[in-house]
Amino acid sequence: MTSVVAHVRTHSAKTKEDILALVKRVMELANWDKHLTGKKIFIKPNLLSDQLVPGQCTSPWVVEGVIRTILDKKPDAKLVMGDTDVATARQVERAARVWGIRDLCDTYNIPFVNLSKDDTVPVEVNGHVCTHISIPKSIHDSDSMITLPVAKTHNVTVMTGALKNQWGCIPRFRHQYHPVTEWVIPEINKAVSPDFVLADATISMEHAGPRVGIPKVTHSLFASADLVAMDTALARFMGINPYTVKYIANAERLGLGTMTHACVGDPVPQHTFKPARLESTPIVYLEMQFRKIPGLKWLLFDTPLFHIPAWIAAHYNSHYWYYTKGRTYARNIIKNHPLFRQEFEELMERARKVPG
Numbered sequence: 001m002t003s004v005v006a007h008v009r010t011h012s013a014k015t016k017e018d019i020l021a022l023v024k025r026v027m028e029l030a031n032w033d034k035h036l037t038g039k040k041i042f043i044k045p046n047l048l049s050d051q052l053v054p055g056q057c058t059s060p061w062v063v064e065g066v067i068r069t070i071l072d073k074k075p076d077a078k079l080v081m082g083d084t085d086v087a088t089a090r091q092v093e094r095a096a097r098v099w100g101i102r103d104l105c106d107t108y109n110i111p112f113v114n115l116s117k118d119d120t121v122p123v124e125v126n127g128h129v130c131t132h133i134s135i136p137k138s139i140h141d142s143d144s145m146i147t148l149p150v151a152k153t154h155n156v157t158v159m160t161g162a163l164k165n166q167w168g169c170i171p172r173f174r175h176q177y178h179p180v181t182e183w184v185i186p187e188i189n190k191a192v193s194p195d196f197v198l199a200d201a202t203i204s205m206e207h208a209g210p211r212v213g214i215p216k217v218t219h220s221l222f223a224s225a226d227l228v229a230m231d232t233a234l235a236r237f238m239g240i241n242p243y244t245v246k247y248i249a250n251a252e253r254l255g256l257g258t259m260t261h262a263c264v265g266d267p268v269p270q271h272t273f274k275p276a277r278l279e280s281t282p283i284v285y286l287e288m289q290f291r292k293i294p295g296l297k298w299l300l301f302d303t304p305l306f307h308i309p310a311w312i313a314a315h316y317n318s319h320y321w322y323y324t325k326g327r328t329y330a331r332n333i334i335k336n337h338p339l340f341r342q343e344f345e346e347l348m349e350r351a352r353k354v355p356g
Contacts, residue, residue, distance in 0.1 A: 004224060005224040006222065006223045007233070010022050013219075016342060018197045019211065020061065032223065039077060039145050040144075041080070042079075043063070045057065045101065047095040054343075055152070066198055080138055083114075085291060147198075150203075151199055162227035199234055208245045256287065
């Protein structure tokens with residue numbers, strides 16, 4: 001079986017309306033309306049960071065393009081949007097404000113859900129690692145779901161895209177499974193079962209992704225109903241051999257999709273992303289080393305002392321890295337790319353005023 005992955009280039013876009021139109025085009029090339037069925041549709045962006053560094057989170061213009069595309073064709077659809085806090089910080093509600101997502105929710109009358117505070121429903125997966133996974137009720141009760149990842153390298157999983165974006169659907173346990181992501185990511189997707197993906201590669205991230213990497217302007221959008229095919233295409237787009245990303249092949253083994261795909265739309269360019277090496281992210285590197293020592297693993301990650309490494313990680317990301325590197329990356333994107341200046345300059349100014 002061969003799945004379809006749609007791709008459009010955004011390099012010629014001059015305005016927000018151009019991006020909205022291109023989002024619609026790529027979704028239509030992948031026949032989104034055949035897959036996002038029912039009235040209640042859950043939208044899952046990536047809101048990993050409450051700093052504004054383009055490439056960290058899903059572009060607000062891309063999110064708005066998805067909202068408009070759905071509502072133009074399904075005006076009675078009941079959209080719900082949300083993401084979770086990460087293990088080391090309570091970032092998601094502030095991130096939604098900093099990145100303009102709460103403004104979009106207010107404009108289009110869409111409830112925003114902090115999935116970390118949502119009730120959960122256990123779903124049987126009978127996987128290699130998990131027998132059941134508890135997923136947020138807001139997702140469980142939806143008729144269909146679209147996931148909106150950003151194309152990024154990842155210091156634990158090589159890359160992050162369509163399948164990895166559902167890591168952020170699990171509100172409580174996920175940091176404990178960093179050593180076995182190659183199976184847990186597919187098992188989470190089996191539980192959550194997204195119906196469609198639009199991948200934001202307008203600005204991607206390379207090197208020490210997914211949080212403290214380097215923004216990379218790549219001017220692309222991808223869409224598909226097959227998340228395994230999508231991640232295979234994204235890996236090749238990023239210059240990564242998809243067979244080195246273990247969770248993609250394991251997802252295919254679990255029957256979640258196929259790595260065999262055909263691209264439609266614009267020709268897909270080939271990039272070479274700087275890889276995310278574990279040792280280039282000191283906090284994550286130390287975490288993975290400590291997890292290999294049974295007594296230390298228990299002490300640091302299974303007791304209240306976890307608050308100490310969590311505090312260190314959060315402050316490294318949000319203070320040291322942001323003020324020494326991230327803010328400069330953001331300013332360079334805004335200075336050197338007129339399109340992204342339109343998208344991010346005002347948000348950058350507003351971000352300073354958002355409490356938190």
